[in-house]
Amino acid sequence: MTPDAPLLQLSSVTKHYGGLAALNQVSFEIARGDIMGLIGPNGAGKTTLLNVISGLAQETSGTVLFNGGDITSLPAHRIASLGIARTYQNIRLFNEMTVEQNLLLGRHTRTRSGMASSLLLLPRQRREERQLRDDTAALLQRMDMLARRDAIAGELAYGDQRRIEIIRALAADPLLLLLDEPSAGMNESETEQLGRFILDVRNQGVTILIIEHDMNLISQVCDQVVVLNFGEVISQGTPQQVQSDPLVIEAYLGQEED
Numbered sequence: 001m002t003p004d005a006p007l008l009q010l011s012s013v014t015k016h017y018g019g020l021a022a023l024n025q026v027s028f029e030i031a032r033g034d035i036m037g038l039i040g041p042n043g044a045g046k047t048t049l050l051n052v053i054s055g056l057a058q059e060t061s062g063t064v065l066f067n068g069g070d071i072t073s074l075p076a077h078r079i080a081s082l083g084i085a086r087t088y089q090n091i092r093l094f095n096e097m098t099v100e101q102n103l104l105l106g107r108h109t110r111t112r113s114g115m116a117s118s119l120l121l122l123p124r125q126r127r128e129e130r131q132l133r134d135d136t137a138a139l140l141q142r143m144d145m146l147a148r149r150d151a152i153a154g155e156l157a158y159g160d161q162r163r164i165e166i167i168r169a170l171a172a173d174p175l176l177l178l179l180d181e182p183s184a185g186m187n188e189s190e191t192e193q194l195g196r197f198i199l200d201v202r203n204q205g206v207t208i209l210i211i212e213h214d215m216n217l218i219s220q221v222c223d224q225v226v227v228l229n230f231g232e233v234i235s236q237g238t239p240q241q242v243q244s245d246p247l248v249i250e251a252y253l254g255q256e257e258d
């Protein structure tokens with residue numbers, strides 16, 4: 001594998017739900033260290049694509065290469081352990097647990113001892129546990145959330161829950177981070193802060209694929225953007241290029257009620 005090979009490479013990825021082609025022959029690649037935007041009207045297939053990459057949905061045909069290996073048919077936990085982490089369009093935190101407990105669960109996909117044996121609290125696990133708590137504290141600090149460490153996740157403001165979800169994904173120390181509409185429910189200044197955080201994450205060496213409806217955020221952070229419509233790639237380029245592409249403008253005109 002050459003160092004400048006793409007981190008993620010999708011070839012002719014197709015996903016059928018019954019008679020519906022949610023994805024049809026989707027091909028594109030993401031260079032290491034890039035932030036790739038994924039946009040398109042409602043129902044275009046964006047979340048389905050994240051589900052296929054992360055192993056939550058099985059593609060009907062096509063291949064997905066990640067970091068030099070074929071991950072096409074791997075189950076979700078194997079894909080996670082290879083270094084792909086994600087957030088969800090609908091927040092999935094453990095509402096009754098504290099912020100820190102949620103983050104420690106995110107971290108356990110990548111530790112040696114794993115969940116079950118860490119409950120036995122052997123010396124190595126105790127050391128690992130301490131290290132984990134320090135790491136999660138550092139992550140919280142970076143997103144201005146350290147004061148919320150012992151808060152009950154379900155009681156946090158919506159924007160804060162979104163932030164915690166991203167931090168939980170980062171706690172797994174991924175090579176590739178998949179974000180599904182991370183700014184949903186955030187106001188303008190929260191969204192700007194999110195943009196700075198995403199750039200900071202990339203600068204730490206994490207490659208990012210982000211689904212977003214907020215074009216300001218897309219323009220702020222993305223190197224490249226792929227546009228889906230009815231499951232097909234209709235445009236790709238810089239944020240500026242895709243926004244002035246007549247095919248893209250036409251696709252969005254069809255759903256003006258948004």
Ligand SMILES: Nc1ncnc2c1ncn2[C@@H]1O[C@H](COP(=O)(O)OP(=O)(O)OP(=O)(O)O)[C@@H](O)[C@H]1O
Pocket residue numbers: 017020022040041042043044045046047048049089
């Ligand atoms: N599990 C499923 N079973 C059947 N159809 C599905 C399933 N998941 C998605 N679909 C359909 O696939 C198409 C793409 O859905 P998807 O959720 O990927 O769109 P999206 O681009 O993420 O939309 P949005 O912007 O609204 O989140 C839609 O027509 C949707 O109804």
Ligand SMILES: [Mg+2]
Pocket residue numbers: 046047048089
């Ligand atoms: Mg979606």
